[in-house]
Amino acid sequence: MFKKFLSSKPIHSPKTPRFSVGAIKLSEKVRWLDDHGLLDPIDLVQRHIRGDWGNIGDSERRSNEDALSQEGILFSRYIITPRLTVSVTTDEHRDLTLVKLLDEQISI
Template sequence: MTDHRQNPDDAIKRTVQQCLTDQGWIALDSVAIATKCYATAVGPKQAYVYLALWGCEWVLTADYDSQGRNILESLRVTLPETADTDTDEIRRLTAALSDEIDARIADSYAVRLIRNEPQKRPFPLGTAVATPGAIALLEETLLDPGHLLSRHACGDWGDLCDEDRALNDAALEQGGRLMSVYRISEQDTVWVITEADRSVTTVLLPDEY
């Protein structure tokens, strides 16, 4: 008989990612398991969380470059061995890690510079989906869609024209559809569109609109 139960590491990853998305992170299916965008004086910057097996232990680590170094390098959270019996503990440890990441980044120089300035707060993306053309292009260029989604959620509209940027800024305050344009190469551009009710965000190519 085939055992259809998921591996403990898959269950742990799923539990960690769900907790992180509840904390405002975007789940990734790459080396990093989640990313989050932070507004800084030098523009939006990304933090990443990793889940790896160290010996016999599953460990969470994080990465965020500030002033030429990873200021989250010392963070290390060891998780219980299974997600079946220790889900609450895994979620508690993950939430504590997210809080500590927020605190350290908030204390970084580039964030402290703009602390008293008005900032765009990340908005909810709803369900994130991608069209076949966008998926094929991102796979071909080895670009993680989570990176574009995180930029979009932080109000980094990419290569959008000034008129459409103003429309986005108004939509953040009054409600309305939000759109970002990211030029991947001289020939290729990707659009990211969040519906007015913030229920769905779509990554697509212009000719798939």
């Protein structure tokens, strides 16, 4: 009935992590998609920690690069399907990483 959603391909992803993610929190909707084999949130977190920010603009990329050295918030966005976009956000202290659908109103 359902096919596993395909995540967008990495733009550039080094092999080693660039920062720690701390605890990983999945939103209820992301957990449901994962439980039903429709999404692999850990794959997206792995891309995130390697600096593959996914589908974000140049200013967001610069902000992430600055945040790596200045302890700011790190943000990635991955377009899975035309109607499904997942965001991955790591707090400035690298204590928590939240994986949620872009339209969910959950914050770190």
